[in-house]
Amino acid sequence: MTIFHSTRSTTDSLTSKQAIRKGIADDGGLFVTDSLGERQIDIAQLTGRSYQEIALDVLSALLPDFTEDELTQCIHDAYGEQWADERITPLKPLGDDYVLELFNGPTSAFKDVALQILPRFMAHTTAQQENERVMILTATSGDTGKAALAGFADVPGTAITVFYPEGKVSEVQELQMTTQSGSNVQVCAVRGNFDDAQSAVKRIFGDTQFAQQLRSESNTVLSSANSINVGRLVPQVVYYFAAYAQLLEQQVINVGDEVEFCVPTGNFGNVLAGYYAKLLGLPVKHLIVASDKNNVLFDFLSTGTYNRQRPFFQTISPSMDILISSNLERMLYYMSDKDTRLIQMLMNDLNQWGAYEVPEAMMTKIQSLFGCGWADEDQVRDCIKECWDRNHYVIDPHTACGYFVMQQIPRDPLTPRVLLSTASPYKFPRVVNESLGLDTTGSDFDCMDELSKATGTKAPEALRDLEHAELRFNTVVDIDGMEDAVHQAAQRN
Known part of the structure; x- marks a missing residue:
């Protein structure tokens, strides 16, 4: 049986269902399995298969203790009529390259791919005792929050609390969260940046005394909808295979x-x-x-030194304004040949000194697979305009970072390149309009209408309708007030 344990120790021995329910390991590490890759996907069988069929293959390999019936039901419920395109993540030509649209879900961001299915996974995990409820606790840099809220709203046996950095998400992103319906949801702005909020969330997960208090008072256990949760991560693997399947179908590549x-x-x-x-x-x-300008990953992949002791920039691509990149820890685990002691040491260094350095041989291995680049604000704006002028395709500021970097890296004419497009441009209409030289004098909703008129594209209804949605949440808390906000939410629900 596939066993999940922490990146920092092998003391845990959990099934995938237990790992999904728990979210993060007690020692602060992320759940991984040493059997990853033992079961391979047959790429020769991808052609002509639907997204849902590919998802069943991939998720069966990654979450083997879910039955085929359970996964089939989860996939059916997650990837249905709530998607604007029946291909779920359609692949489209973009000049000499391709773009994989990940934003056709209900909240217009790539997080929907995972957060439409995570609540369904969670429903199949077993409560340790009767009437136990899961409180989903999430920090967001902009898109995860709404996608998690939309996924978990009014799901029986769960509640969800989302923290986002005050003033550091787009107006549309903020309204998506603060107007969220559901009797089991709570949204709080935090005085600080995303890293502050995410670090506080991890501390709350690690507070055993607080965990005991929640269990005794309201029979509540904490879990996460951030990508630290393995159940959030693995559904994203599917769209890489879906992209490959579409390249095969379009006869761009051979198996x-x-x-x-x-x-x-x-x-x-x-x-x-x-x-x-x-x-x-x-x-x-x-x-x-x-x-983006917060290029901590670029520096790490270039030098082998990860250093979060650096200025934090608030940019026009807010969902990437992050200095502590949590999921890097999982990659380091596998690239270090599963050396939990090394990972523990690196993470201690990061916690204590704000930096760590990986061994040279390991870095050579990482650089053989991972390339990198970054774009500043002007380059992002220029690329939004260039992509429109050249391809008649509108991209959001995050996708524009990728578009810029892709242009900087020499292309091998024999190797197709796919740009992952992470969000609808209508989530950031003001920045997109500025970039395209369109009118930005009115509200974000006026900007949406202007963008639609100028480009012949259409704003997703769920975004355009936010203009008249009822505001439900306006709480702002300090970093050290986050635990109390979670406590109050658990008592209310």
């Missing part, structure tokens, strides 16, 4: 041909899923990590 993926990412989960796909047998030649 076995290699593909490069360019991935805008801050927390590393989106690109880590591509690494998992490679371990499962997908012919991935390179994974190109695209950062």
